[in-house]
Amino acid sequence: MALRREIFASLVILIFVTLCFTVVLWIAEYRNNPDYTLWDAMVWVVVKYVDDPADVVTPPVTIFGQVIGTLVGILGIAIFAVPAGLIGSGLLDAMAEDKQHAEIVRNGKLLHKRFRRVVQSASWVYNERGHKIPLKGVPRYRTLSHIIMKTGMTDDDIVKVVNNCPDMRLMSTASTRQGKAKMHDELVVVHFPLNREYGCCVDRGSDVTIVAPSATTELGTGNFAFSLAAMGGFNYVSKELTPNPDDPFGFYTMQKAKLNLIGEYDLKEDVESQALHFMDDLKRLRTASEGAGRNHWFIFLMATSKTADYQMHLWRLATDTQEALPTIMKGDVRYGSTIKREDEERYNEIIAAMSERLGARSIEVGGVSRNIAIAVDNNDILKSVSSSNIMCRMGGGDACNAITLRVGYDILCYSDEHLIIAKDVAEAIKSVVEPTHEIDDATKRCFMEEGDGFADAFGETTIFESDAERLQRMIDRGNREARKRFEHLDLDGNEQHTPKRRLFGRKHK
Numbered sequence: 001m002a003l004r005r006e007i008f009a010s011l012v013i014l015i016f017v018t019l020c021f022t023v024v025l026w027i028a029e030y031r032n033n034p035d036y037t038l039w040d041a042m043v044w045v046v047v048k049y050v051d052d053p054a055d056v057v058t059p060p061v062t063i064f065g066q067v068i069g070t071l072v073g074i075l076g077i078a079i080f081a082v083p084a085g086l087i088g089s090g091l092l093d094a095m096a097e098d099k100q101h102a103e104i105v106r107n108g109k110l111l112h113k114r115f116r117r118v119v120q121s122a123s124w125v126y127n128e129r130g131h132k133i134p135l136k137g138v139p140r141y142r143t144l145s146h147i148i149m150k151t152g153m154t155d156d157d158i159v160k161v162v163n164n165c166p167d168m169r170l171m172s173t174a175s176t177r178q179g180k181a182k183m184h185d186e187l188v189v190v191h192f193p194l195n196r197e198y199g200c201c202v203d204r205g206s207d208v209t210i211v212a213p214s215a216t217t218e219l220g221t222g223n224f225a226f227s228l229a230a231m232g233g234f235n236y237v238s239k240e241l242t243p244n245p246d247d248p249f250g251f252y253t254m255q256k257a258k259l260n261l262i263g264e265y266d267l268k269e270d271v272e273s274q275a276l277h278f279m280d281d282l283k284r285l286r287t288a289s290e291g292a293g294r295n296h297w298f299i300f301l302m303a304t305s306k307t308a309d310y311q312m313h314l315w316r317l318a319t320d321t322q323e324a325l326p327t328i329m330k331g332d333v334r335y336g337s338t339i340k341r342e343d344e345e346r347y348n349e350i351i352a353a354m355s356e357r358l359g360a361r362s363i364e365v366g367g368v369s370r371n372i373a374i375a376v377d378n379n380d381i382l383k384s385v386s387s388s389n390i391m392c393r394m395g396g397g398d399a400c401n402a403i404t405l406r407v408g409y410d411i412l413c414y415s416d417e418h419l420i421i422a423k424d425v426a427e428a429i430k431s432v433v434e435p436t437h438e439i440d441d442a443t444k445r446c447f448m449e450e451g452d453g454f455a456d457a458f459g460e461t462t463i464f465e466s467d468a469e470r471l472q473r474m475i476d477r478g479n480r481e482a483r484k485r486f487e488h489l490d491l492d493g494n495e496q497h498t499p500k501r502r503l504f505g506r507k508h509k
Contacts, residue, residue, distance in 0.1 A: 021045045021072050028065040048072045105468070107161045110151045111168070112466055114142045115191040115453040122416035125423070135419045135447045138454060140223045140412070141171065141188035158189065166241070166471040167194045167454075167464075171219050176305065176409035192222050192240045193454035193464045194471055197478025198251075198274040199240030200226075200464075201281045204233055204443065207289045207434050208297045209282065212238035213251040213390055218303040220412030225301040226454075227419055230446045232426030233439030234299075235285050239278060241475065243270035251278055252302065254388050256491055273482035276489060279393060286400050295343055296400040297433055300391060304406040306381050311363065311408035312425075313375045314351060317384040318392055325397035330377060335384055338396030338403070346432055347401070351376055353428035361424070363415045372411075372421070382406070393491075419447065 019042075026041035044059065048069065060069050117136040124134040147158055162168045169192075174185040192215065193200045199215065199222075210229035215222030215238045222238045229236035239251040248261045249271055259275075262268040282298065289296035304313065318325060318336040325336030326344070339347045351374065358372040375381075385391050385404075396402025405425075411418055430437065455466035465471050490496040 017075060018042070018045055021068060025060060025065055025068045025072075028062050028068060029060050032062050032065075044069075045072050103157075104160055104164050107151070107153055107157055108165050108468060110153070111147065111158070111161050111165070111189070112191070112453050114147055114150060114189075115139055117447075117449070117451045120416065120419045123419035123421075123423075125420075133448065135423070136450065137227060137419050137447055138191065138223065140220050140418070141190045143186060143188050147189060162189060165468045166475055167192055167466065167468075169216075173219065173413070176219055176303075176413050188219070190219065190222075191453055192238070193226065194240060194474070195464055196277065196281070197241065197475045197482060198278050199238045200236065202229070202236040203285060203288075204229075204235050204440070205288070206232075206234045206437060207294050208232065208299065208429060209235040209237060209285050211236075211282065211298055211300045211390075213278075213300055214302060215240050216242055217247060217250070218412075220409065221301055221303050221407070224407060224412050224418060224422055227422040227447070228299075228301070228426050230443050231423045232430045233437055233443055234426070234429075237278070237281055237285075241274075243267055243274065243479070249275070251275060252300065252390050254390055254393055254491060256388070259491065269483055269487060270479055272491065273479065273486045275491060276486040276493075277478075277482045279390075279491075280486075282390075282394055286394065289400075295340060297429075298391070298394055298396065298400060298402040299429065300402065300404045302404055302406045303409055303412055304382075305409055311370075311372050311411050312354070312358070313378060313382065313406040314354075315377060315382055315385075315404040315406060316347070316391075316396070316402070317377050317379060318389070318397065319384050319386050320392060328377075330379055333379075336397060338385075338391045339401050340397055343401050347403070349432045350429055353431055354425055357424040357428050358421065361417065361421065363410055363417065388491075 022038065022042040022045050025045060026036065026038045029036040029041065060066050115138050117138055119134045119136055121134055123137075124132050127133050144155060144158055147153060148155070153161070159170070162170055169190050171188055171190050172185055173188060195201065210225045210232075212218075212222045212225035215225070222240060225238060226236055228234070242249075244262055244267055249255075249258045254275065259268065259272060262271060286296040286298075316338045317328065317330065318338055320336040326339065326341045328335050328337040337344075355374050358374065360371075362369045362371045364370075387393075391402035391404060394400060394402055411421055415421065453466060455464040465474065488495055
């Protein structure tokens with residue numbers, strides 16, 4: 001585009017200079033030769049740029065005309081040299097860009113290979129024959145030092161590839177540490193599945209949906225939620241992308257005030273449309289259970305670094321104490337519960353089943369081995385959710401059941417047993433909510449076979465895609481469709497006034 005503008009500018013200058021020389025030459029020659037026309041002057045100037053015009057038009061005979069002719073010859077060479085140089089430079093730049101793009105594509109394939117399903121030696125199960133089989137999973141992340149050592153790429157190469165691959169991002173480990181340990185900051189590359197413009201949605205026909213609403217910013221939550229959902233045969237939804245690099249708007253809190261912090265209209269429209277599409281997918285999954293006469297269960301998986309004697313925290317307390325939500329007392333404080341009244345007993349059964357499966361397991365925390373413990377509604381650490389929270393927006397306690405499962409970063413990012421822990425949690429939920437729900441064969445093989453990332457034999461590119469250009473086209477198309485579908489609604493689903501588009505400014509994608 002910049003080269004096109006430069007060539008156009010040089011052509012405009014050429015035309016302007018040609019007209020100026022034409023007029024001056026005609027004035028100089030007309031005084032000596034009244035038959036000398038403006039057309040003769042223009043033809044002589046134009047032909048002079050590329051050839052000797054003496055055989056076409058009578059050359060200038062006056063001294064001033066001959067001076068003009070000499071200047072035309074000199075400036076003609078310079079004027080034509082500029083676009084020629086620009087075109088040559090553009091060709092070289094295009095060749096360099098093609099070479100760089102080919103290198104990025106090649107490095108992208110190398111980087112995706114770093115996310116092959118690898119054996120988790122600390123996470124294993126017994127097969128039908130009683131043999132001990134280790135689980136295989138997509139690595140939660142890869143450090144830059146690991147990638148450099150394995151691929152030979154430089155830091156700059158890695159950054160370029162990540163910026164070109166929509167299904168990868170750079171993250172920091174600083175937020176996963178407690179206290180002074182946060183000083184040990186390390187950049188890592190994260191790989192994740194994509195099939196939506198906001199992230200990922202997999203419908204397995206289950207009454208349970210595992211949701212990672214903050215996978216964009218919380219390291220390890222998307223990977224753990226994906227494993228948990230696949231091992232239980234549950235639906236899976238995650239937020240992996242954001243149009244706003246500053247990311248002031250999260251899909252867990254869903255606060256309109258934070259959405260209004262986005263000043264640019266088109267950017268705000270993209271963020272809001274993605275949020276509405278995200279909620280629409282969740283409602284669609286909930287409606288499928290309602291149509292079959294069953295209650296739907298949402299498990300919103302979040303990370304936490306506020307762990308002491310436990311690594312998991314189940315949460316269902318809301319500030320809404322209206323009749324729409326069941327009430328629950330914590331000490332002298334009255335809260336609303338995001339668990340329906342008729343499912344309170346099943347909720348307690350889930351807690352008991354998780355405690356039974358995880359009680360015998362331990363992980364290393366700060367160099368000390370500790371048993372995995374589960375806390376329930378510990379409001380000394382976590383705050384109750386408001387009506388803007390995704391648990392309430394989905395109708396938790398009224399139209400469905402909604403639980404937030406906060407998992408410590410020790411499990412999400414550092415434990416070698418994260419897959420078997422995810423399997424324990426999945427089996428505990430499944431045994432209570434839908435013990436007879438069949439898990440399809442492809443999902444069963446998800447952690448038993450080799451594969452490259454998420455778009456392997458498990459995905460078969462029908463669920464997930466690994467090609468960067470096709471992924472980007474899918475994201476752009478999804479953003480356009482989401483804007484068209486939801487631009488007339490606000491976050492509460494109400495009709496809103498849509499400002500007129502600016503005549504000038506950034507165009508819609």
